[in-house]
Amino acid sequence: MAKKVIQTIKLQIPGGQATPAPPVGTALGPAQINIMEFCKTFNERTQKEHGTIIPAVITIYQDRTFSFITKTPPAAVLIKKAIKLDKGSGEPNRVKVGRISEKDVEEIAKVKMPDLNAVDLESAMSMVRGAARSMGVMVEGETGEIASAEEIEASRTAAVEETAPPAGEGAPEGEGAESASEEGEE
Amino acid sequence: MSEGWARLRLTLPNSFVDWVSAEAVEWGSPGIEVLDTPIDGNGNDQGQMSLDIYFPAASAGASRLKLETFLLQLGQQVEPYTLGEPELTPDVDWAGQWRYHFPPLELGNRLLILPPWERDLDPGSRIPILLQPGMAFGTGLHPTTALILEQLEKTITTGKHGTILDIGCGSGILSMGAVALGADGVVAIDYDRDAVESARSNIDMNEMSDRILVVQAKFPALPARTAFDIVLANVYYTFFRMESRAVSEVMDPGSVLLASGLREEEGSAVVDDLRSMAFSADIVSARDGWVIIRGVKQ
Numbered sequence: 001m002a003k004k005v006i007q008t009i010k011l012q013i014p015g016g017q018a019t020p021a022p023p024v025g026t027a028l029g030p031a032q033i034n035i036m037e038f039c040k041t042f043n044e045r046t047q048k049e050h051g052t053i054i055p056a057v058i059t060i061y062q063d064r065t066f067s068f069i070t071k072t073p074p075a076a077v078l079i080k081k082a083i084k085l086d087k088g089s090g091e092p093n094r095v096k097v098g099r100i101s102e103k104d105v106e107e108i109a110k111v112k113m114p115d116l117n118a119v120d121l122e123s124a125m126s127m128v129r130g131a132a133r134s135m136g137v138m139v140e141g142e143t144g145e146i147a148s149a150e151e152i153e154a155s156r157t158a159a160v161e162e163t164a165p166p167a168g169e170g171a172p173e174g175e176g177a178e179s180a181s182e183e184g185e186e
Numbered sequence: 187m188s189e190g191w192a193r194l195r196l197t198l199p200n201s202f203v204d205w206v207s208a209e210a211v212e213w214g215s216p217g218i219e220v221l222d223t224p225i226d227g228n229g230n231d232q233g234q235m236s237l238d239i240y241f242p243a244a245s246a247g248a249s250r251l252k253l254e255t256f257l258l259q260l261g262q263q264v265e266p267y268t269l270g271e272p273e274l275t276p277d278v279d280w281a282g283q284w285r286y287h288f289p290p291l292e293l294g295n296r297l298l299i300l301p302p303w304e305r306d307l308d309p310g311s312r313i314p315i316l317l318q319p320g321m322a323f324g325t326g327l328h329p330t331t332a333l334i335l336e337q338l339e340k341t342i343t344t345g346k347h348g349t350i351l352d353i354g355c356g357s358g359i360l361s362m363g364a365v366a367l368g369a370d371g372v373v374a375i376d377y378d379r380d381a382v383e384s385a386r387s388n389i390d391m392n393e394m395s396d397r398i399l400v401v402q403a404k405f406p407a408l409p410a411r412t413a414f415d416i417v418l419a420n421v422y423y424t425f426f427r428m429e430s431r432a433v434s435e436v437m438d439p440g441s442v443l444l445a446s447g448l449r450e451e452e453g454s455a456v457v458d459d460l461r462s463m464a465f466s467a468d469i470v471s472a473r474d475g476w477v478i479i480r481g482v483k484q
Contacts, residue, residue, distance in 0.1 A: 025280025074204030
């Protein structure tokens with residue numbers, strides 16, 4: 001029990017699907033812990049969220065034992081699931097891809113509460129609304145038309161063409177079609 | 187090549203980490219490692235994080251293009267970001283390779299800790315204990331575990347050793363060591379559920395469950411009020427400062443306390459506490475900055 005932490009490792013893995021392959025192997029292999037035990041326990045704990053991305057924080061101790069915690073799936077993933085949305089918008093301010101009800105916002109806020117720095121449910125809900133808006137999803141009180149599939153696709157490719165950089169590294173130059181300054185919560 | 191994996195390293199503002207990771211998984215990534223410190227060398231680490239995103243090597247090029255497109259769609263809000271080229275990861279047998287880090291381990295003069303896959307190894311004159319390394323503390327690799335097992339060996343061979351209490355049993359390594367060395371019975375407690383499960387599984391593997399009772403409990407809660415001949419506690423400084431009196435209450439005169447999990451600078455305060463409670467107590471051994479105290483109740 002004289003646990004001395006020597007390292008923490010953060011992974012994002014689909015629930016119920018951890019295997020010794022990367023990123024588990026590449027991240028936990030050098031830490032010299034029992035990788036199979038991690039996979040088994042992670043998959044047991046995340047069975048219910050099979051396939052949904054789950055953040056995990058693994059703590060490695062000096063005698064090469066470990067512990068880990070799992071966090072809730074990202075708000076964006078929960079929003080997409082709740083409203084059966086395929087893709088987010090390329091221009092969240094202009095092209096709206098869907099609408100989320102207050103009830104869904106509340107459900108997601110409840111799921112996310114343990115991981116958010118929210119003092120109460122209402123502030124957690126406001127963070128979820130922010131995440132929704134940044135994907136082009138309208139929340140209650142907002143009016144507007146949901147764009148057609150073609151428009152949504154166009155918004156995504158337009159953003160690419162206008163700012164396409166030379167292939168390779170480096171941040172794209174020039175400005176985006178819209179200077180979207182939505183709050184990027186989380 | 188088709189079986190292999192490739193890594194794409196992406197450095198971007200940390201508010202996009204979850205979103206980008208989620209998209210990558212939808213495109214077939216088996217997962218992402220999140221690195222707290224950005225590794226892009228441009229010196230700009232304000233609110234930036236690096237991700238190592240993995241894809242099957244065969245589709246890494248296409249996945250990189252998807253990722254790049256996605257980032258461009260996000261526009262200015264995701265700038266600045268850096269997306270590296272696919273790098274093949276070394277072809278390693280991750281499922282088996284970790285085992286090399288848990289070789290057979292000799293502890294004290296009599297015990298040999300073996301991982302389950304070495305169960306057929308000839309232990310020579312030593313007593314083998316099978317131990318699955320995992321989440322619960324106590325692989326034998328930590329100096330505090332080795333120190334207390336060495337002292338236990340001396341205590342059991344020279345004094346009485348009927349019943350033993352193992353506080354914070356972790357993997358169960360000390361309880362199993364006690365039985366292997368000749369103890370009649372052990373009560374092992376730990377407040378961590380994973381530890382209790384792990385201890386039970388290790389004890390079953392060694393066919394010692396008739397002599398070790400494992401209970402999920404936080405000391406001083408115990409399954410039964412009784413006095414123990416030896417109390418083993420490989421825990422931490424504040425435990426001893428807070429609970430030494432309660433430990434004394436489950437010991438008879440002549441019973442031995444082995445207190446491990448203490449740093450060098452912490453040992454003397456615990457020795458003083460024990461002496462004030464009519465223990466004869468001393469630091470009896472030290473290793474790598476850790477000390478162990480042997481206390482005999484008077």
